[in-house]
Amino acid sequence: MSRAALLLALATAATAPAWVWNPYHLHTLIMAGIFAVLALSLNLLLGYTGQLSLGHAAFFGIGAYAAGLLTVKLEWSPWIGLLAAVVLPGAAGYVIGRLALKLRGAYFVLLTISFAGCVSLVSVNWMDLTNGPLGLPGVPPLEIALPGLPPLSLRTKAAFYYVVLAAVALSYLVCLALIRSRVGRALVALRENETLAASVGIDGTHYLVLAAVVSAAMAGFGGGLYAHYTRFVSPEVFLFTYTVTMVIMVVAGGKGTLAGPIVGAVLFTVLPEALRAATSWQWQMLLYGVLLVGVLFFMPEGIVPAARRRWSAS
């Protein structure tokens, strides 16, 4: 049952541009994919090490600005911009991880919120660099330039959809590879019992820093994709809403599972749009809230673990 559902989901995802002819629907799916990358990244920290980053939009935003600034101001290749969108947030994640040292729980949450606040203020006030609230228009689209062939622009929604699909697959595989190894067990050990972990030789700080770096780099990757997709970066990328949305996706989808963040990202990107189409705006937010509470009430551990239990019971 689970295998059939997985194959169906993969087939649906692989062929979507062929039958989703409404550009707005395709746009929604692209955003779902970008959010899937973000949710997978947050899940590494929240789901596996058990630490909640409420400043995750900062890594997303640094990635978006890194891609935007390098391509707009220095006119570098978008691919280098995308690489910088991985490396710079990764470095920021290293700093946060080192600062966290022995901060856990609520203190870790506060550290990450403060960090996001600082970065957001910089983006608004450092006019010379970022254009402040005006933002950076004209971020170039990704394009593939093979020698001997005309450059292939990934400007269309259908083409970018596959870029995002590949990005989700890559992020998923990175998470999978880490989790199914000694490294993944060390991350989980932090969540389960950090004192016991230390007593068997697991260096908690080392693994928290490591999770923060990979998680931040992945969130930055999502930010870089977002910049090259929307072709515009503004301080809005640091909105707290982005972080909250990521948390909802991870928790409702199933934190500490690999599929949960993806399921959560698709559901909670498509759902608001579907509700918008079906009802007026007053009802849209109300229904969204009711549905969210319903999911958490009936499936407190998340959709994916609940579905697994249902399937293994029947």
Place this chain on the structure above:
Amino acid sequence: MTLEAHDLTVRFGGVAALAGVSFTVAPGTVTSLIGPNGAGKTTAFNVITGFQRPTQGTVRHDGEPITGWRPHRIAARGLVRTFQKTSVFPGLTVRENVLTGLHLRGRVGVSAALLARGRVRAEERRLEAEADRVIDFVGLGARRAEPASGLSYGDQRLLELAVALAAGPRLLLLDEPASGMSASEKVAVAALIGRIREQGITVFLVEHDMRLVMGISDRVLVLNYGRLIADGDPAAVQRDPEVIRAYLGSGAHAHA
């Protein structure tokens, strides 16, 4: 000496949990640390394993000072402890618990995890076989797929031992491994400690059950109010008037 503690002192404000305690643990022995509640036994364990910094004093392992090292580094030297209050990875199965305990016996880091999956698979197979061996050694073979949080209290304590053994200790520090156990479970734990020692692992034990302590120890150290009041073989310590006084109160010597 495997372990040498010299002049260990830990003060919390005006209270001295340890007041200048010195002792050694000889390789290959079972050495027990006993004393009334609040005597400083767990504090001594915490200092030795790096969970607490001593106010004063040094800890040496095989001659090298390890005072103030962080716990994971001390564990990597082969000093592994268990905890007085049952401590497992509750959300993981028995097997996953022990696999996590085997951390130090693996080598895979991030780059290998991402790029050398063949090496990861080989290491996982090796660690899984090792985990099964440890699980069978403590007698939890029938429970290996169960979540730790679902085990009975006695089985959770065995799992703790399995996790500690997985870390490859040369010196195993057990903090009240038999507390809260039934009489038959205690017999089983005593036998298990015997088999651990036969594997060449030095055992340092904090325990309240005197029958257990006197039955398996080569040497007994007695703490009272943060001071070492006796140090010798079990029979001598049992006869020591100061030990009797510490356990039975100051009026006891009049009737002894």
